[in-house]
Amino acid sequence: MKESQNNQMRNVLVVGGAGYIGSHVSKALALKGLKPIVVDNFYSGHRDFVKWGPLIEVDIKEREKLAAALRGVEFDAVIHLAAHIEVGESVQNPEKYFLNNVGGTENLLSVLEELGRNVPFVFSSTAAVYGQPEVDLISESAPLKPINPYGESKMQAESRIRAWSERVRAPVCLLRYFNVAGADPECEIGEAHDPETHLIPRLLMSLLKPSTDFKVFGEDYPTPDGTCIRDYVHVWDLAQAHLAALHYLKTHPGPHVFNVGYSKGFSVKEIIQAAEKVCGLRVPYTKAERRAGDPAILVADGSRALRELGWHPEFAGRLDQIIAHAWAWHKSN
Ligand SMILES: NC(=O)c1ccc[n+]([C@@H]2O[C@H](COP(=O)([O-])OP(=O)(O)OC[C@H]3O[C@@H](n4cnc5c(N)ncnc54)[C@H](O)[C@@H]3O)[C@@H](O)[C@H]2O)c1
Numbered sequence: 001m002k003e004s005q006n007n008q009m010r011n012v013l014v015v016g017g018a019g020y021i022g023s024h025v026s027k028a029l030a031l032k033g034l035k036p037i038v039v040d041n042f043y044s045g046h047r048d049f050v051k052w053g054p055l056i057e058v059d060i061k062e063r064e065k066l067a068a069a070l071r072g073v074e075f076d077a078v079i080h081l082a083a084h085i086e087v088g089e090s091v092q093n094p095e096k097y098f099l100n101n102v103g104g105t106e107n108l109l110s111v112l113e114e115l116g117r118n119v120p121f122v123f124s125s126t127a128a129v130y131g132q133p134e135v136d137l138i139s140e141s142a143p144l145k146p147i148n149p150y151g152e153s154k155m156q157a158e159s160r161i162r163a164w165s166e167r168v169r170a171p172v173c174l175l176r177y178f179n180v181a182g183a184d185p186e187c188e189i190g191e192a193h194d195p196e197t198h199l200i201p202r203l204l205m206s207l208l209k210p211s212t213d214f215k216v217f218g219e220d221y222p223t224p225d226g227t228c229i230r231d232y233v234h235v236w237d238l239a240q241a242h243l244a245a246l247h248y249l250k251t252h253p254g255p256h257v258f259n260v261g262y263s264k265g266f267s268v269k270e271i272i273q274a275a276e277k278v279c280g281l282r283v284p285y286t287k288a289e290r291r292a293g294d295p296a297i298l299v300a301d302g303s304r305a306l307r308e309l310g311w312h313p314e315f316a317g318r319l320d321q322i323i324a325h326a327w328a329w330h331k332s333n
Pocket residue numbers: 015016017018019020021022039040041042043044045046058059060061080081082083084085100104124125126127177178179180181193
């Protein structure tokens with residue numbers, strides 16, 4: 001997106017902007033001359049990740065407080081990332097996930113409608129909406145069959161957003177991210193979930209703190225080395241996909257869906273080997289049973305985003321860079 005093309009879009013509400021992905025999106029917006037206005041309740045976000053624009057501290061589950069907080073705020077687009085994201089917790093406590101991920105989204109949409117702000121809207125969805133597809137590359141037209149409440153809550157949120165888009169005629173992009181990893185190449189922000197359940201940060205944390213157990217769940221999958229294969233997307237490339245989506249929505253109204261992935265998978269063992277090379281350390285791990293509901297292979301067909309959004313990822317296939325940026329961030333934090 002060129003600077004001259006930003007003239008009609010200045011302020012972008014970044015809901016969940018204090019989190020891992022939202023803070024990278026905020027930085028990417030600011031670098032393009034846009035103003036990110038972060039909306040967050042700090043459930044899992046970080047105050048020191050809000051550094052590229054103003055903050056509105058509010059919980060999107062509280063509809064009236066949200067309406068009051070947004071009244072009078074000038075914004076031209078919304079990027080909605082706020083959610084609970086732990087698959088395992090969603091199985092233990094599905095209600096919490098539906099309340100926040102579906103209920104919070106409904107509140108946000110109804111407040112936008114009440115305020116007459118039917119602006120371009122980009123939503124953080126997930127590959128978890130596909131469940132366990134039996135195909136090598138998952139395209140956007142694959143059936144939606146989530147296998148856990150987290151994926152189900154995201155699928156329901158997508159459907160609420162589509163209905164809102166059609167009702168109020170607001171342009172919408174639903175971005176289905178695959179496995180997001182890495183950190184800001186300038187090392188200002190990075191991945192800091194608590195608890196951390198994602199593979200690469202857990203691996204790196206086990207190197208920094210040898211008391212942290214690093215487990216490989218299942219070595220008997222029908223994959224070349226027996227471990228699960230995933231499509232790891234650099235968080236900075238993902239942030240750029242949001243900019244591309246905002247630009248696309250200026251001329252392409254209507255709800256659109258895009259996978260955000262590199263169409264290339266790496267196994268857990270390949271991640272371990274790459275990390276050993278990047279970090280110059282051996283990665284000790286313990287073998288564990290498969291986790292329920294973990295598909296053997298989840299790799300995007302990411303061609304639509306490349307073709308239609310004009311997304312130009314910088315780190316596709318660069319697992320070494322993804323790990324190097326995450327490693328730099330974890331070492332300095
Ligand atoms: N991390 C991944 O690999 C991944 C993959 C696919 C999809 N996603 C989606 O991307 C989005 C961001 O994920 P993340 O990894 O940055 O998570 P994160 O937990 O770091 O960020 C989520 C942010 O939303 C905020 N939030 C949550 N509930 C809120 C509420 N009720 N009101 C206001 N703010 C609230 C949190 O405080 C946090 O700042 C999520 O919607 C997630 O489902 C993430």
